[in-house]
Amino acid sequence: MSDQNQNEKDTSSTVDAVVIGAGFSGLYLAHKLQELGLNFRGFEAGPGVGGTWQWNRYPGARTDSLSKIYAYTFSKELTAEWTWTERYPSQAEVLAYLEHVADRFDLRQHFTFNTAVERADYDEESNEWLVQSANGEVTRSRFLLTAVGLLSAPNLPPFKGIEQFRGKWAHSARWPKEGIDLTGKKVAVVGTGSTGIQIIPAIADSVAELTVFQRTPNYVVPAQNRLLTTEEQEEPKKHFESLKRQVREHPFAMAFEAPGRNAIDVSEDERQKVFEEAWDKGGFHFLFESFDDLSVNRESNEYACDFIRSKIADVVEDSATAELLSPRGYPYGSKRPPAGTNYYETFNKPNVHIVDVSSDPIVEITPTGLRTTSESFDFDTIIFATGFDASTGSVTRIDIRGRSGESLAEKWKHGPLTNLGYSTAGFPNLLMATGPLSPFANIPTCSEETVDWIVDCIKYMQENGHATIESTPNAEAEWAEHVSDVAHQSLTAEGEKVNTWFAGANIEGKAHAINVYFGGANDYFARGRASADAGYKGFTLT
């Protein structure tokens, strides 16, 4: 199937719903609206389906969630016919999966590709959204449904002089489809978040020299990626129902059991043993299957930090490099915990160098490289793995105007206000899948649950003759406060001092406010259902 627009019909139209985005949420939304028989149109800025997995084509890109749960669960048949090859599927494999889903459920026909939605204005008189897309079309729609993802508006810090760089540069989340030939090149990677941590080992062997510019060291647990055994490949098919249930009952929507022990309560030997086992299992196993108290007890968290630092010291041969790579002064888990593959080992290679830019920042991109306050460097290629304007950025980069022309970006300038991530007062019938203040947890599960909620809500409105839905101002103020309180009751909020995107702290000028819910995806799903069962409590229906 090609990446071209499959649907050239409907140039200027009136529809029941506009869907923005064709990633995990947008595709499932299209499937559900199709089932409901709604007249709708989808717009996707990218050249094809896939969302995140269309854009993030950088070397080494793969999930940090196990493949068995990084998938839809709405169709047993779909699960039965798809077989993952690795524990953590690569970008190419997830994209192939989403392309398969799009074809299998005939979803491409609804989307206009290569077409970003730029603006949407609510017209009170007609109770319609006027949705302007980059191709100049205006679509009138009753519902405006965003499925734009949590981490999809790239953040390129405003480095002076970038336009004068004579080599090639790319942001990781806008990696060209044809790739970038890095063979034998002098390459810089700026950023050591989850993305930089995947890129660095993936390119180290092919480049001539690799220089990593690190501002904050991260606690990197090995992913322990490998090919799946046949038995493991069968697991999601064989245990479809129980796995589906299990992820919905876990606070991070993952197939883990709570370990039932605290790091603070066990002996030093026992602690080491548990950490070693969890380290060997890899990735999120370390945080979620070792001890229950790592995110809430400072001493327990420090045990985990010590363990990771000891691993860094064991692996990294040069002690000064090991020290630079060792995070200190902030809790494990208060920045999004990354998973690596040979991450620390890569720094033992003679062609890989690390530069600490925490106190000697990058001040300028020069025609031949970059300059920190104290030193200049020459490069052929610069890779910016500098993250995203997370949670709100993907929504507010669209100029959305509610009642009386109120701008959503302006409304959220001190932090997002939504009821359960779905809706914000003053913007009737704007409904957001995985919207700001919804949980940060296994995304496909959150996509499914939030889309189900939205489509059930539309059905309810149809059946009961309601014209609009929007959050009440009280409910969204209470929810934002609750989201903040929950994060501050754990160690998570401390990531703010090391620029976590959880708190909007990674973007210059962005309000520091917790923008994702850490009270548990399971708790969140239950709250959404309870509100719906109570006739959409916390929302005004007209």
Ligand code: NA7
């Ligand atoms: P992240 O996790 O936001 O990481 C961005 C990295 O870029 C991080 O190391 C930043 O350092 C660094 N950065 C940002 N601006 C600068 C400047 N000006 N100078 C030097 N370094 C800078 O983004 P990722 O793409 O890695 O991951 C995002 C999410 O995608 C991840 O959480 C997963 O959920 C998937 P800092 O730490 O701010 O000091």
